[in-house]
Amino acid sequence: MKVFCVVGYSNSGKTTLIEKVIPILRERGLSVLAIKHARRFEVDREGKDSWRLFRSGADVIITSKETTAYVSRFPDNLEFLLEIFGRLYDVVIVEGFKSSNYPKIVVLKDEREIPKLENVVAVVSDFEVDFDPRFRRDDYEGVADFIIKKIKV
């Protein structure tokens, strides 16, 4: 088990949780891939070479000494993306994709009820919920430890 979906309503704090947990996982020597859904996004800026090449019909890789970016026409198919990229990392943290079957960490902010989802493995909330384990919203170490423990199983 190395894929975890962090799910919750918008503004529940999913991105912040992920952003804080990642450096802890990195400190423990793990490589991490984060996957995020987006309605739409810009592929670089108009007029730049990478944009021209993408517009011409190719998928594009721009690579430098320290960073490589890849823009493709692949759709938001999580299984497909994990098949290509998942094997390159120790842990994959997915934001959203709540209808997938991967293990889910549910973030609750104001809602008192855990949404009915498949394969919930942990809940993050500042109030008591009927789920174990439950981590407080600022317990980034706790969530990171939980993920590491699950990976090693």
Next chain:
Amino acid sequence: MKVFCVVGYSNSGKTTLIEKVIPILRERGLSVLAIKHARRFEVDREGKDSWRLFRSGADVIITSKETTAYVSRFPDNLEFLLEIFGRLYDVVIVEGFKSSNYPKIVVLKDEREIPKLENVVAVVSDFEVDFDPRFRRDDYEGVADFIIKKIKV
């Protein structure tokens, strides 16, 4: 043979050539990956979630219905990139990487001499050169046909 490096001095017209050849390859039913070198580039804009996740130490995928972007800490190692991404496409057109061993299409603008490079397979120039095949700089169909013929070998 499905990887071609388009090489030449800066401003020789490499990107324009690639940009014009790609739609022709696409029309013939081929999927194309373009790889380009860059000194540095921006990973989305500051403050956006994808930037936050990348800065936190993870490599990042942002995916939408029609497009998927992936930003990694991989260096500009052409063999490595081709190993991961090359198999997903019918043709890979690389801009630059003139010291690689892949087949090279040399674009000449003002220079009258073909640079001494390994594995030159075609020259693009508007003047006579001692190389066969040679294509005029606006002969995009010719270059596309040449690539298609080489792929099928």
